[in-house]
Amino acid sequence: MTYCLGLDLQGGLVLLSDTRTNAGVDHVSTFSKMHVVEIPGERVIALLSAGNLAVTQAVVNLVNEGIEQTTGLETLASVPGMFRAAQLVGEAIRRVYVKDGEAMQAQNVAFDVSFLLGGQIKGRNLRLFQLYSAGNFIEATPDTPYLQIGEHKYGKPILDRVVRADMALEDGVKVVLISMDSTLRSNLSVGLPIDLLVYRRDSLRVGLRRRLTEEDAYLRLVRDGWSSALREAYQRLPRPGWMED
């Protein structure tokens, strides 16, 4: 399984995915679950994926190599805005379904994928979307500025309590790491290292991209600090008064 999450904050985007492998870093760089298109000064678009790997890789390939439109090949590097980017990814999902869906069904393999798509194109708004297997999508809002795909439940309670659209990016990084930590502890199928991307609104370049391993000092501080803080908080709560026996 996978766990990916994204925050759409006033200051920009915080994106996090678990992943164990990665490919080359370049103008278009590919992590196993975090695919980034960066044209410095013009656009940053990140696509995070969960679900059947054959499907997600096919979708990523399609939006990289381009889907034919009446106006020519359209890619994540050429779309004019983020809404169109989401439509393009949705179209790619549907194309893969048309091509592979029936054969997968014959093998009892679920066509089960989801994506987070976040970024900004020059002169346009920063946006963060979540796409479903059907190719349709929803968008993060100031009321609910986070989106999750994959194993999302373990790490949701802390997001529900802490995330606000006006929190600082640094605090956003802190909370996504706590949310990931809760998931890592409770579900063995989600594993280190994890990939972090921070994008500052209107910067039009990747602000921070970092692979966090077991050895990362800050990640260890969050993990140990959070665990002991939880245990302490639990200890401090009183026992029920009605339980005298």
Next chain:
Amino acid sequence: MTYCLGLDLQGGLVLLSDTRTNAGVDHVSTFSKMHVVEIPGERVIALLSAGNLAVTQAVVNLVNEGIEQTTGLETLASVPGMFRAAQLVGEAIRRVYVKDGEAMQAQNVAFDVSFLLGGQIKGRNLRLFQLYSAGNFIEATPDTPYLQIGEHKYGKPILDRVVRADMALEDGVKVVLISMDSTLRSNLSVGLPIDLLVYRRDSLRVGLRRRLTEEDAYLRLVRDGWSSALREAYQRLPRPGWMED
């Protein structure tokens, strides 16, 4: 949806379920999701259920009214030990499947149920089981002294960090309420009030049964206290040092 959980501690059992309705309290009492068989001084057996209500009610009815064996009708009030009780519930699940499974499938309704079964019979060990739709089951152990059914993921991280077989029953009550609170906050389909049962090992009678509503002072204390403790703990963690931009 439902969330039920049980702790098998050295001191006894702590069982908690969310539920909005209940029926009469008696020698055999029925809550919507927590069914208790108590013969004071002889046995206490609690059955907590999640999943399709028609199936879970059919199973509860079968183990109450009895399943015919070569030796006569066998019920939760007559089984000689908890392992046999788990087998009986499993047998009931399979009978309901044989009777209703095909018709349910024709209507595209999943035969999806799970149960927690905990208790003790005089002269025998206290035990806690989790039963699956197939009627098979697993047992809590000193290494993993908790079991969950239903919407279990939101409330798992705190259990993984805090629950130990040698914790006091009072502390067990505290942690199951925290776990339930995390679930209530993150999933609207799980709701108050909640039903709590505490059984002290070898007491052979229900130690505490309590329905906790929005108005319960201790529950409110746990909910508010936990929320502010989490926020505080989050605040206290430092920001990442590598994020200077």
